[in-house]
Amino acid sequence: MVSLKMFxxxxxxxxxxxxxxxxxxxxxxxTFWNExxxxxSCPPGTHLENFCSNSQKTICKPCxxxxxxxxxxxxxxxxxxxxxxxxxxxxxxPTTNRKCACLPGFLCSSSDCSVCEKNNCTKDENLIKTxxxxxxxxxxxxxYHCEPKRPKYDSSxxxxxxxxxxTPTDRKPDPQSYxxxxxxIMCTGFVLVAITLVAFVFYTWxxxxxxxxxxxxxxxxxxxxxxxxxLSKEESGLQLITQSDSTESSRFDSCDSKEVSAxxx
Numbered sequence: 001m002v003s004l005k006m007f008x009x010x011x012x013x014x015x016x017x018x019x020x021x022x023x024x025x026x027x028x029x030x031t032f033w034n035e036x037x038x039x040x041s042c043p044p045g046t047h048l049e050n051f052c053s054n055s056q057k058t059i060c061k062p063c064x065x066x067x068x069x070x071x072x073x074x075x076x077x078x079x080x081x082x083x084x085x086x087x088x089x090x091x092x093x094p095t096t097n098r099k100c101a102c103l104p105g106f107l108c109s110s111s112d113c114s115v116c117e118k119n120n121c122t123k124d125e126n127l128i129k130t131x132x133x134x135x136x137x138x139x140x141x142x143x144y145h146c147e148p149k150r151p152k153y154d155s156s157x158x159x160x161x162x163x164x165x166x167t168p169t170d171r172k173p174d175p176q177s178y179x180x181x182x183x184x185i186m187c188t189g190f191v192l193v194a195i196t197l198v199a200f201v202f203y204t205w206x207x208x209x210x211x212x213x214x215x216x217x218x219x220x221x222x223x224x225x226x227x228x229x230x231l232s233k234e235e236s237g238l239q240l241i242t243q244s245d246s247t248e249s250s251r252f253d254s255c256d257s258k259e260v261s262a263x264x265x
Contacts, residue, residue, distance in 0.1 A: 030072045041072040045094035048076045063094045070095055085116050111140040121146035 027038035039052035042060035047069055050059040063069055063078035081092030084100035092098035102108055102116035107127075109115040121127045125146040133141045 032074050041074050042069070043072055044069050047078045048074050066092060068092060068094055068097055070097065082112055082114050084114060107142075107144055109142055111138070111142075117144070119144070124149055 027033050030041045030043075031038045032041055033039075034051050035053065037052055037054070040058045042048050042058065045068070046060035046062050048058065049061040050056075052058040066081050067078035068081055069075075069078045078094075079097070081098045082100065084098065086103050086106065087101050088098050089101040090096065090099035100108075100113040102113060105119055106116040107119050107129075109117050119127065121144075126149055128145050128147055130143050130145070131140050132143045
């Protein structure tokens with residue numbers, strides 16, 4: 001029973017919240033949902049004093065001097081106009097905030113220019129402004145620094161003269177672009193080295209594979225020829241003498257045989 005009651009309470013609250021949200025979205029522009037009614041919002045220059053009811057409309061009250069409301073609102077107060085350190089360019093009204101300015105030779109430290117600082121740059125320097133912070137309301141805070149003006153070459157009298165505007169050739173190189181080109185060059189070199197190494201390994205492997213495999217079983221002892229041996233001078237001389245003796249002996253033998261034949265006849 002307790003769980004059922006808790007569920008019914010949760011369901012009722014959920015349906016009520018959905019009904020209130022749907023009712024609030026049905027209110028036209030510059031109105032708000034209050035006590036089952038669409039009440040008018042307070043126009044610029046005023047703030048809320050009493051909510052609307054079944055018997056009366058929303059009661060709004062004008063902003064006091066030094067305060068303003070620049071939008072339709074349901075607040076019970078107006079915003080205070082900002083104060084200026086030096087001068088203002090537009091005074092505060094019930095619907096607009098005061099706009100500040102700085103005297104010549106001074107710089108605004110923020111987007112509302114409520115604080116001024118002295119310009120320390122000379123005529124030979126360029127003033128560089130940098131946004132250092134920005135809050136939820138959109139208020140920006142600035143910082144300044146000075147940079148020397150880059151001289152511009154004048155071809156008419158071959159002299160340099162100052163130029164506050166930088167030409168395209170005077171632009172500083174982009175570090176990101178430099179690193180990108182370096183990375184591309186390194187990657188290209190690595191790919192080329194890898195391709196060369198793979199090609200060399202493949203060439204060496206294919207060359208080794210084309211070599212014939214030696215068959216040790218089919219190896220035969222080489223046959224030696226007499227002409228393949230080279231004799232020394234002594235051995236060559238001895239061989240010549242032996243051949244000469246052999247020739248002479250054959251000659252004597254032939255002569256003896258002829259004489260014997262003649263005698264026998």
